[in-house]
Amino acid sequence: MVYFTLLAGLVALGVGGDLLVRGAVGISNRLRIMPLLVGLTIVSLCTSAPELVVSVDAALAGASGLALGNIVGSNTANVLVVLGLPAMFTTISAGQDGLRQSFIFMIVVSLTLVGVSLDGTIGRTDGGMLVALLAFFLIYSVWTGTNKNARAIGQNPQSGGRGGIGGLLLFVVIGAVGLALGGRLATDSAIEIARRWHVADSAIGLTILALGTSLPELAAGISAAARGQHAVAIGNVLGSNILNILFILGVVSLIAPLGVTPNFFALDYWVMLAAAAALVPIVFLARSIGRATGAAMTAAYIVYVLFVYQLSAAPGVGG
Secondary structure: OHHHHHHHHHHHHHHHHHHHHHHHHHHHHHHOEOHHHHHHHHHHHHHOHHHHHHHHHHHHOOOHHHHHHHHHHHHHHHHHHHHHHHHOOOOEOOOOOOHHHHHHHHHHHHHHHHHHOOOOEEOHHHHHHHHHHHHHHHHHHHHHHEOOOOOOOOOOHHHOOOOOHHHHHHHHHHHHHHHHHHHHHHHHHHHHHHHHOOOOHHHHHHOHHHHHHOHHHHHHHHHHHHOOOHHHHHHHHHHHHHHHHHHHHHHHHHHOOEEOOHHHHHHHHHHHHHHHHOOHHHHHOOOOEOHHHHHHHHHHHHHHHHHHHHHHHOOOOOO
């Protein structure tokens, strides 16, 4: 039954991702909005919903390691897997307008997470600051990304939905629901299997739970890349990483302050930052993410997962 649920979740993810991207790109074309803005806002907000639900549940249950591990692990998975895996099948080009500014902001936000964790707690004051930064990010993104006088938008403008705004919004809503449902089914199944093997909560949060809640981003990323909407695919990753910290972690820490265990400073924060830094040549030199780079990124994530599980299995380690 667990495997059937896992399969059903994956199917829902595939359908939901396709509908979400079709609707979002269609809205971009209709309203003449930059595709990168659509990825940074509409798509990333929809695909980040599972992280919010899981992290709030974990925080209320007193599982700080699970909640924070989900955020940190998801941000790592978003870069290495959500961009790496689709690139193994189709080259993802960079160089879109506004990409550098959004990437720099993602780095600043990631460093902010490390900074507010230095005292061992992410409290309500920290949460308020993160939410305030979120408001700035959304206002700035809309202000700089909206261009009503733009010419034909997108690398393949006919790949989005062709209906009216109402129909396209319905696509987005149905797609978001499909992603949330599929991600939850797949993640719950994987966690059940992991706990049967006595895997530590911190390891589950950093790997299975993180990758599971990143499945909506992956499904949307694959659909966007397949449709030639590279700006949406990249914007989805940058936007999701920013929202995971500012929105999800900000809201969670306002509800219940989170404790930060030493293992995050020993490994996980630095892996998250290293994954983000790997995008520097891609963003600033407008390099494409080809098959070789995509394979290297995906392989790096697999090595990280194996290391985390080996570490959690060591005597006296885990949580």
